[in-house]
Amino acid sequence: MAQNEYDATPRELRNFALLQIVLTAAFLAALFWMLGGTDADRPHWAVWVGLLVAVAVGGVLADRVWLSAAPLDPATDPEENRSAAVGVYAAQTVRKLILCEAPLLLAVLVAFVTDSGGWPIAIAGLPGLIVMAFEVWPSLRNVSMTATMLDANGAESDLIDSFV
Incomplete structure (x- = not known):
């Protein structure tokens, strides 16, 4: 059976994703203005590269989370498999969120310990939010990748139909 299940519905997952994206954007905007925006000198190019690489690494790791899904048992009740599939997708959404927010928290840390x-x-915020929205939102791409792993042994998770 699948691991790391959460009891969630597709609607709750959409609301969770939207809430996290909006809250993260508001948090970054508040910190940006609190720290003086772009009034300070631009940081060294290595800071730019480091932060953008961190965002890219977080995105790549988040994109591979769907590979961790264990296939569902085809002998299990279809309704139970459907519920388990949504739970597995919910757990993956939380892991993706953590991986996408880590570079943003690194940017906040850099902003506080440097005089920039x-x-x-600003450097990591917009690309990081784009990556987070792409990875966390239950789009057809994200849902179908998880459904592929869950249905690998012949089970019918109906994960895609749950989100349509």
């Missing part, structure tokens, strides 16, 4: 104002948040 809000530049680190």
